[in-house]
Amino acid sequence: MTMQDAPHLPVRAVIPKTVAIKGARTAHDFAKYEKTKKRKVALRKLTRGAIGIIGLLVVWHLMSVAYNLQLILPTPLAVLRRVFAMLTLDSTRWLYGPNVYAHLLVSFQRAMIGFGLAAALAIPLGLLIGRLSSVREYLQPVITAFYPVPGIAWIPLAILWFGLSDKAVIFVVFMTAFFPIYYSTEAGARQINPLLIDAGRCFGANGFGMFYHVVLPATVPYITTGLRIGLGGAWRMIVAGEMLASAQGIGYMLMEARFHFRAVDLMTAMILISIIGYLTELLIVRLIEKRTTEKWEVKAN
Amino acid sequence: MTDTMVAGAAQESPIIRAEHVDHYYEGQSGWIHALSDVNLEIPRKEFLCVIGPSGCGKSTFLKIVAGLVKPSSGKVLLNEAPIAGPGPDRGIVFQEPALFAWRTVLENVEFGLEMQKIPKPEARKRAQGVLEIVGLGHVMNLYPYQLSGGMRHRVAVARAWALPNADLLLMDEPFSAIDAINRMTLQDYLIDTWTRAKRTVLYVTHDIDEAVYLADRILLMRPSPGRIGRFFQVDMPRPRDRNSAEFNALKSLITEEMHKSADPSEDNEALTEHAI
Numbered sequence: 358m359t360m361q362d363a364p365h366l367p368v369r370a371v372i373p374k375t376v377a378i379k380g381a382r383t384a385h386d387f388a389k390y391e392k393t394k395k396r397k398v399a400l401r402k403l404t405r406g407a408i409g410i411i412g413l414l415v416v417w418h419l420m421s422v423a424y425n426l427q428l429i430l431p432t433p434l435a436v437l438r439r440v441f442a443m444l445t446l447d448s449t450r451w452l453y454g455p456n457v458y459a460h461l462l463v464s465f466q467r468a469m470i471g472f473g474l475a476a477a478l479a480i481p482l483g484l485l486i487g488r489l490s491s492v493r494e495y496l497q498p499v500i501t502a503f504y505p506v507p508g509i510a511w512i513p514l515a516i517l518w519f520g521l522s523d524k525a526v527i528f529v530v531f532m533t534a535f536f537p538i539y540y541s542t543e544a545g546a547r548q549i550n551p552l553l554i555d556a557g558r559c560f561g562a563n564g565f566g567m568f569y570h571v572v573l574p575a576t577v578p579y580i581t582t583g584l585r586i587g588l589g590g591a592w593r594m595i596v597a598g599e600m601l602a603s604a605q606g607i608g609y610m611l612m613e614a615r616f617h618f619r620a621v622d623l624m625t626a627m628i629l630i631s632i633i634g635y636l637t638e639l640l641i642v643r644l645i646e647k648r649t650t651e652k653w654e655v656k657a658n
Numbered sequence: 659m660t661d662t663m664v665a666g667a668a669q670e671s672p673i674i675r676a677e678h679v680d681h682y683y684e685g686q687s688g689w690i691h692a693l694s695d696v697n698l699e700i701p702r703k704e705f706l707c708v709i710g711p712s713g714c715g716k717s718t719f720l721k722i723v724a725g726l727v728k729p730s731s732g733k734v735l736l737n738e739a740p741i742a743g744p745g746p747d748r749g750i751v752f753q754e755p756a757l758f759a760w761r762t763v764l765e766n767v768e769f770g771l772e773m774q775k776i777p778k779p780e781a782r783k784r785a786q787g788v789l790e791i792v793g794l795g796h797v798m799n800l801y802p803y804q805l806s807g808g809m810r811h812r813v814a815v816a817r818a819w820a821l822p823n824a825d826l827l828l829m830d831e832p833f834s835a836i837d838a839i840n841r842m843t844l845q846d847y848l849i850d851t852w853t854r855a856k857r858t859v860l861y862v863t864h865d866i867d868e869a870v871y872l873a874d875r876i877l878l879m880r881p882s883p884g885r886i887g888r889f890f891q892v893d894m895p896r897p898r899d900r901n902s903a904e905f906n907a908l909k910s911l912i913t914e915e916m917h918k919s920a921d922p923s924e925d926n927e928a929l930t931e932h933a934i
Contacts, residue, residue: 555726556756560817561746561773570769574760653759654803 431621439625452617453610461633464595464606467523468637471530472591479538479587480580484572487546500539508533508594516602526598526606533594537586545579545657546572577649578657585642592634607633671738672699673826673858674723679732681718691883692718693729698877698886702825703856707873709863711916715884716862720830723860724750736826746770747825749818751832755810757802763813764789764798770821788820789813791854792847808840812847819851829861833868845871849896866912870905871898878915888915 414433421432431439442449443457453460486493486500511529519525549572557571599608607626614622650656681693693715700706708716721727722734725744734741736748744750749770757766764785771781789795792812802810811833818827833841849872852859863869869876870892878887890912894904 550756552752552754552756553758555744556750556752556758558726558744559724559746559748559750560770560821562769566773570773571758574758577760649760653801655759 428618429620431624435621436624436628439621440628443625443629450619452619452622453613454605457610457629460605460607460610461629463523464599464608464630465633465637467526467599467606468530468591468595471527471595472534472588474527475531475534475587475591476538476584479535479583480542483539483542483580483583484546484568484576487543487576488549488568488572500536504536504540506532508590509597512598512601515598521602521604523603525602526595529598529602530591530594533590534587537590538580538583541579541583541586542576545576548579549575574649577645578655581642581646581650582657584645585638588638588642589634592630592637596630670702673702673737674698674700674860675735675738676719676723677733677735679719679722679729679734681715681722681727681729681731683718693722694883694885696732696884696886700858700860702858705852705859705861705872705874706877707861707863707869707875708877708879709866709869709912709916710879710884710887711881712864713884714879714881714887716879717830718884719879720828720860720862723826724748724828746774746821747823749821749824749827751811751814751818751827751829753831753834755802755814757810757813757817759802762799762801763794763805766802766813767817767820769817774822776822784822785816785820788816791851792816792819808836808844811836811844815844815848815851825857827857827859829859831863832861834863834865841868846897848872853896866909866916867900870908870912871900876912878912 417430418432418434421427421430427435443451446456446458482496486496508529511532512525515525515528519528553571553575554567557567562571595606596608596611599606600612603609607630611623611626614620614626676696676698679693679696680691682689682691684690696715696719698719708719710716718727722729723736723741725741725748758769761769764782767785767789768781771784772778776784786795786798789798792815794809794812794816797805797809802813805813815829815832818824818829833844836844845868861869861872873892876890876892878890879885880887890908892908894902898905
């Protein structure tokens with residue numbers, strides 16, 4: 358029935374149909390229902406993810422076997438066995454110097470130093486340039502000029518400056534990790550709700566106190582995004598840098614594996630990078646997020 | 659002015675003295691004359707409500723007193739000294755709670771004290787005391803996102819109230835985003851807190867009922883350009899009864915005046931005193 362049918366009744370009360378309920382339902386029942394539903398959704402997500410990965414492995418395996426490509430495309434199982442062998446220090450056909458952990462450690466140290474220096478410079482600089490127009494006017498052009506130069510382009514110059522050393526690799530990692538951290542931080546600092554700055558000023562915050570107690574925490578969601586991108590960049594760059602400018606590290610291992618025509622070792626090294634990259638992301642970025650944005654329930658908008 | 663009045667002024671000088679304040683700012687369609695020749699004195703410990711239609715410059719005036727906006731011309735004196743900028747000698751409550759999401763309720767209230775380098779134990783004790791008064795003692799260690807909207811506004815009031823040297827409290831429509839029932843509760847908390855330890859309050863609102871319920875004196879401002887309209891002295895004892903004839907008579911009077919003031923043909927009736 359529409360409103361036109363009953364012009365004398367301008368307002369009609371809509372009485373909802375009662376839902377048939379078997380027995381009394383309590384909040385506890387609903388909570389239990391919601392919990393099972395959540396678990397189901399989580400399980401479904403996991404299953405679908407697993408299907409994707411397994412699908413990839415199956416295609417990979419079939420390609421390898423069907424076209425007899427074991428030499429350049431070893432089967433997933435062969436690679437998995439090789440990962441296991443390397444990590445348990447099995448010395449069969451080990452062609453790369455001390456052992457895999459030594460290479461991983463060298464790469465890890467270089468990545469962390471380069472990334473750490475980048476964060477230590479990019480975060481304060483991003484906050485200052487984001488908030489203070491005088492600093493922005495001086496430094497923005499400098500940063501803008503360097504930004505389009507890809508990290509990899511710095512490698513030859515880094516070799517010229519630092520030789521085939523740790524420093525050269527750390528330098529290119531720094532150049533790569535710096536920009537995403539800086540740009541995220543700067544954008545976040547610029548976008549802080551002006552009301553929070555006003556509140557800070559009215560309650561007596563100024564100078565360093567304002568930056569430490571208001572600007573920095575308000576920018577954290579953006580900083581973590583920058584750190585995540587910067588860390589990914591650092592791991593990509595470490596490999597490129599070590600391929601060209603170092604005699605140790607996981608990138609060096611990759612290059613050596615190519616010279617020895619060991620595709621299985623190449624793929625193993627790639628998997629190790631993926632694992633260690635994921636672990637550092639978990640240890641650094643996720644830990645920061647757990648202690649900040651997740652605790653405060655804030656997000657970058 | 660006689661000599662005796664000048665002598666008396668030294669002792670009982672107003673906390674705020676605004677002289678010939680004019681303010682312009684650039685809006686979306688050209689420059690706006692937000693305030694025109696505003697002259698105002700606020701005596702110590704007065705609860706002054708500033709009311710008026712939107713565009714009457716009431717929030718602009720509050721921001722000038724807060725030090726967040728510099729007037730285009732004229733001067734505003736706080737304790738007879740020009741206002742150089744914002745500072746913890748004035749407490750402020752914004753329209754939104756504007757709490758720091760990364761601090762617990764207690765840490766939010768402690769913020770102003772911390773910035774003034776007040777020793778931690780003393781700051782903590784003071785903040786806890788204020789939170790107890792506004793009825794938030796049980797949620798001190800929660801983060802703002804865990805609170806209801808009304809509670810967040812109470813934290814914002816507590817944060818301003820906890821400032822030890824703030825004789826002046828600036829409130830910019832602090833409860834306008836709150837539903838009617840909760841707003842009344844918050845008003846009661848505010849009046850209760852104010853009665854315990856009186857300070858000067860400059861309270862901007864567009865809600866006539868709220869103004870009559872809270873204020874010692876009401877200033878009605880007129881729009882375009884924003885300027886002083888009329889003052890209403892409110893002498894009813896607190897807590898006030900919203901249903902009393904007196905309360906409603908004053909409400910209708912102000913409503914009528916406000917409608918008149920929105921009409922540009924009614925002009926230059928400034929500074930007439932009205933007492934009820």
